[in-house]
Amino acid sequence: MAxxxxxxxxxxxxxxxxxxxxxxxxxxxxxxxIFGPSIVPYDPIASNVSQALMAPSAAHWAGTDQLGRxxxxxxxxxxxxxxxxxxxxxxxxxxxxxVIGAFCGYAGGRLDRSVGRFVDVMxxxxxxxxxxxxxxxxxxxxxxxxxxxxxINLPFYIRFARAExxxxxNVGWVEAARASGESHVSVVLRFLLPNVLPAMAVQMSxxxxxxxxxxxxxxxxxxxxxxxxxEWGIMxxxxxxxxxxxxxxxxxxxxxxxxxxxxxxNLLGDGMRxxxxxxxRT
Amino acid sequence: xKGFGVTVLRAARRFMSSLxxxxxxxxxxxxxxxxxxxxxxxxxxxxxxxxxxxxxVIRKQMGLDKPVPEQLLLYLYDVGRGNLGxxxxxxxxxxxxxxxxxxxxxxxxxxxxxxALVSAVPLGVLAALxxxxxxxxxxxxxxxxxxxxxTFVSGLLLIYVFYYLLGLAPDPTGRIDVFTSLPPSRTGFxxxxxxxxxxxxxxxxxxRQLILPAATMALFVIAPLARITRASMLVxxxxxxxxxxxxxxxxGWHIVVTYALRNAILPVITIAGIVFSTMLGxxxxxxxxxxxxxxxxxxxxxxxxSDYAPVQGFVLLMASVFVVVxxxxxxxxxxxxxxxxx
Numbered sequence: 001m002a003x004x005x006x007x008x009x010x011x012x013x014x015x016x017x018x019x020x021x022x023x024x025x026x027x028x029x030x031x032x033x034i035f036g037p038s039i040v041p042y043d044p045i046a047s048n049v050s051q052a053l054m055a056p057s058a059a060h061w062a063g064t065d066q067l068g069r070x071x072x073x074x075x076x077x078x079x080x081x082x083x084x085x086x087x088x089x090x091x092x093x094x095x096x097x098x099v100i101g102a103f104c105g106y107a108g109g110r111l112d113r114s115v116g117r118f119v120d121v122m123x124x125x126x127x128x129x130x131x132x133x134x135x136x137x138x139x140x141x142x143x144x145x146x147x148x149x150x151x152i153n154l155p156f157y158i159r160f161a162r163a164e165x166x167x168x169x170n171v172g173w174v175e176a177a178r179a180s181g182e183s184h185v186s187v188v189l190r191f192l193l194p195n196v197l198p199a200m201a202v203q204m205s206x207x208x209x210x211x212x213x214x215x216x217x218x219x220x221x222x223x224x225x226x227x228x229x230x231e232w233g234i235m236x237x238x239x240x241x242x243x244x245x246x247x248x249x250x251x252x253x254x255x256x257x258x259x260x261x262x263x264x265x266n267l268l269g270d271g272m273r274x275x276x277x278x279x280x281r282t
Numbered sequence: 283x284k285g286f287g288v289t290v291l292r293a294a295r296r297f298m299s300s301l302x303x304x305x306x307x308x309x310x311x312x313x314x315x316x317x318x319x320x321x322x323x324x325x326x327x328x329x330x331x332x333x334x335x336x337x338x339v340i341r342k343q344m345g346l347d348k349p350v351p352e353q354l355l356l357y358l359y360d361v362g363r364g365n366l367g368x369x370x371x372x373x374x375x376x377x378x379x380x381x382x383x384x385x386x387x388x389x390x391x392x393x394x395x396x397x398a399l400v401s402a403v404p405l406g407v408l409a410a411l412x413x414x415x416x417x418x419x420x421x422x423x424x425x426x427x428x429x430x431x432x433t434f435v436s437g438l439l440l441i442y443v444f445y446y447l448l449g450l451a452p453d454p455t456g457r458i459d460v461f462t463s464l465p466p467s468r469t470g471f472x473x474x475x476x477x478x479x480x481x482x483x484x485x486x487x488x489x490r491q492l493i494l495p496a497a498t499m500a501l502f503v504i505a506p507l508a509r510i511t512r513a514s515m516l517v518x519x520x521x522x523x524x525x526x527x528x529x530x531x532x533x534g535w536h537i538v539v540t541y542a543l544r545n546a547i548l549p550v551i552t553i554a555g556i557v558f559s560t561m562l563g564x565x566x567x568x569x570x571x572x573x574x575x576x577x578x579x580x581x582x583x584x585x586x587x588s589d590y591a592p593v594q595g596f597v598l599l600m601a602s603v604f605v606v607v608x609x610x611x612x613x614x615x616x617x618x619x620x621x622x623x624x
Binding site: 117118127130132133136209216220236237244251254255260267 | 311314427432435441447564582586593597601
């Protein structure tokens with residue numbers, strides 16, 4: 001069974017080379033996140049002032065920062081934190097959004113309308129500003145970046161799940177499940193949700209890139225992650241001070257890491273959407 | 283003229299239906315700001331060794347000693363009278379601060395939107411004219427990369443290239459360099475004020491400061507605009523009326539611009555509206571990179587020094603701009619396609 005699924009996936013990926021590359025990129029990112037800290041050539045936190053602000057060289061592939069720390073090592077180590085923030089934020093909003101949206105779409109009526117209003121209010125906010133305010137309100141910690149990113153993503157998942165469930169609430173197999181004595185809660189959780197999950201998984205992959213950018217943006221303005229923790233956004237912020245004196249590597253390499261990570265997730269999401277629903281291709 | 287009346291009616295209805303959301307924003311922001319850590323009374327007392335009584339007096343002055351629901355009602359009453367409170371940071375009324383700084387943000391965002399539209403629409407049209415061609419793939423690649431580079435990175439790299447390497451751009455801080463004197467403020471938009479004052483050197487100086495941050499923001503939003511232009515152009519180029527226009531021998535560009543593009547522009551307007559509101563919010567990063575004295579950096583500074591009123595005022599302003607932009611999109615929609623009705 002698993003072998004057949006695997007073969008089928010491989011067959012699909014052969015027809016979509018770009019998606020295959022993106023999938024490989026995501027796998028590589030995850031591997032780096034897991035094993036990165038144990039394979040880096042230098043300590044990402046120990047400073048060595050005699051080597052400060054060195055341009056990229058054979059010894060330091062991505063140069064060194066103002067404290068002489070190896071930028072390449074810091075980049076590799078940062079992968080884990082950046083991925084954990086993005087994945088957990090998107091995971092939280094996915095689970096909450098799917099359940100809330102599905103119940104609203106199934107129940108309709110007053111509950112649906114008031115949640116819809118709440119979602120409208122959320123979407124009328126400048127979302128990045130909302131995230132900023134929430135991190136400031138909850139306390140300047142990494143967990144709160146996760147929570148803030150999860151909350152600003154929530155409206156999109158609620159809407160998505162609501163719409164998907166709403167069109168299916170009265171189709172034949174749902175009627176059949178109800179007729180055979182399933183409770184409403186069980187109809188939603190065991191019948192409707194599994195049916196909208198594939199479409200939502202695509203949404204999730206597209207969303208991960210956005211979550212990475214969002215978290216990096218927050219730490220860039222000084223919220224959440226504190227130095228000397230290696231994280232891509234804060235590395236750019238620290239490098240920003242040296243850009244007008246020509247130390248490009250402190251900004252360019254963390255920027256490149258961010259770009260590649262977001263690109264992989266976006267391409268994977270696009271590819272998955274094309275495979276699930278070829279009509280959506282643009 | 284009947285079509286215009288319908289459009290106005292529709293816009294009015296949309297406006298009414300967005301009022302509850304605005305009200306929700308108001309309450310939500312108020313509650314959010316009350317949860318913020320740090321006691322502003324302590325923060326703004328005369329110094330670290332301010333006595334307990336002094337802090338109490340300040341708390342009373344700021345109304346922080348009253349119960350939260352009462353504070354909310356007072357706040358709503360004040361907002362209703364157009365009073366958004368006073369910023370503790372600048373010592374001025376928030377409305378005054380926002381009014382002074384909003385033109386800077388608007389000038390930046392509008393220029394960025396203009397740059398984005400002027401580059402995205404032709405790119406999208408070119409890609410749609412020859413799907414699958416070299417141009418199409420190029421545009422696709424550019425779009426895919428554009429949304430992946432965070433604005434704070436592309437902004438810094440633009441500074442590196444144009445300020446450090448090429449020396450073309452001025453020192454990337456603020457709206458104007460220290461040597462240029464400001465024009466008399468009429469609109470608050472420096473480019474327009476300089477023109478009105480007839481000061482072309484000043485205009486050039488302001489333009490040079492503006493172009494890099496605007497380009498930074500534009501780079502990030504070209505992708506969605508070009509994508510939607512391409513998709514919608516493909517549909518309209520494949521439709522019957524374009525085939526008919528071709529068959530009666532109209533010239534190629536005439537068909538593309540007058541018939542196909544006009545019919546394809548509706549979704550582009552919608553996305554442009556969404557993009558504009560997103561840009562106003564995401565301004566924070568660009569304004570920080572370029573030390574741009576706009577409303578977003580004002581709100582960020584206020585937030586970091588637990589100054590409630592400016593942040594509330596900023597979020598309310600952004601939500602109102604959002605509503606106004608949506609209305610504008612509705613009206614434009616009605617003008618671009620008179621068939622659109624309620």
